[in-house]
Amino acid sequence: MRPFHHGAAFWTLGTLALAACGPAPAPKAPSSEDLATEDMGEMQPAAAPVAPAPEPPKLRLPCAENDLVGCTNGCNDAVVEDCVTLGAMYLRGDVVRTDPTRAVDLFRGACTSGSARGCMKLGDLYHDGTLKDDPTEEVTLYRKACDAGANRGCLAAGKAYLEGRVVGVDPVFAATLFTRVCERGNAEACLELGRLYNRGHGVRKDPARATTLFTKACQLGLDEGCLTADPSGEVAPPRQ
Template identity: 40%
Template sequence: MSSSGTRGIAARWSRGLCVVMGGLLGAVAWGGESSQAPENARAPTRERIEARCNQGEMKACSFLGILLQGGNGVAPDKRRSTELFDKACQGGLASGCYNAGVSYDQGLGVPEDAKRAAELYDKACREGEAKGCSGLGVLLKQGRGVPKDEKRAVSLFKKGCDGGLALGCNHLGVSYKEGRGVPKDDKRAAALFDKACTGDMALACYNLGGFYAQGRGVAQDGQRAAELYDKACALGDAPGCFRIGELHQEGRGVARNLTRAAAMYDKACSGGDASGCYNLALLHAKGLGVARDDARAAELAGKACDGGLAVGCMALAGIHAHGQGVPKDEKRAAELYQKACAGGVAQACQVLGKR
């Protein structure tokens, strides 16, 4: 079941950049370039890495910066992390410039500063770091920190794509899909999404799945759409999990399988997709593909509502109004109907009008 909270291709292009950035910063990689440390640095301790950095080895500085982002058994220190990325950048390491750009772009340990991020991305790009080209392209497309320039953004996305960056290919595909900075061209967009998806860019697989589902730039093919959504999901894209769950629920492109649909909605919900939470709530409320569980349905509807999905608030309002899985609470129901109404659910407004 689709919903107003499902994110479309055009609305999700910038999220993809954040996902890739986060992956780069969270990975244990020397200088953000590979999974191997320099020679003679096997099983390096933080102290040894810091010593190498202090001796002027810029890859060591960038590697330590990545570790200090947290998640690798090292206490996070994002301010120090950004300082190290800056040091690596000043020492001539292009990936250090990119990493520092991410920190300023997202406000990681420093005040958010899109202008500074743009400068760092530009330097990284000019020094051969494809991710820097893509990062600067995003800011130019948004007009953040730099004057808006969609044509230049396209040229930078192309540079990133030509440099082997799947994310750059995806951004370029979105530009062709939207006709922003280039003439609209669905066939070209599909080819670029395909290239990026082949490079395991989850968002590109999702985007290409949408094209196959709609028959945009490619022949309509429900089975191929399902395969692509499945791949996007396997690569960690929560909306992709929602879409494959939806196809299994409706039997489009795949055999109808409510148990599989529920599992995919659960995965989507766990990944932060409000629509996945909402659809799983409906299955639990009706006992379709899963055991009927009113309390679980209420919990999931609450997650959907908290995730900004107005129909989730509407469902939760009904649950509280009737006491299904939760104690009956007319006051709470009224608050939720109001929230759903404000979110554009006409039925919620009608219910309020009768109260």
């Protein structure tokens, strides 16, 4: 009886199994779609370009009252207050030849653009009689200046309503305008308002309130307010 060799048997069985299974398949070459998919996976989205930060606006100081070139350039660049200053030059005639028509056009354009100074300059021309086409424009322009923040516009309009100059007398509205600018710290408006309270004109008569307003006018630096608050001149409140 021939001896049984275990190693040989295992070798023979392994060989038969491999033969039955056939040769191992060759690795599959990647297709073009696979390569495209890999490339897409490795690609990173492009970063959006960063826009440069806008430059801050350059600070532009108003032109000087005698700088004809600077004011002309500023006005041409739509710097409204430079147009007002330029108009004042044409009105004075000390830097450039006098041209009232040009001055009026510049003031009117500036006022239309919301310049309190422009409205005041134009209102003053109606007030002093330089412009006579429509006298009521004086008060209209002063009220526009007042609404744009000019204390003197409120004061001038209030006086016009108080005196009935080119408009109907309206002390109540005058008191309203004086109150507005007195609260802003305008000494003359406080003085005018105090007089109304002292007389009871347009407001209820209130001498104590009048004295308070005269004192405030004094404290704001108006000598007439000090004298009205204390006609003797012996007691003057401290100035602010």
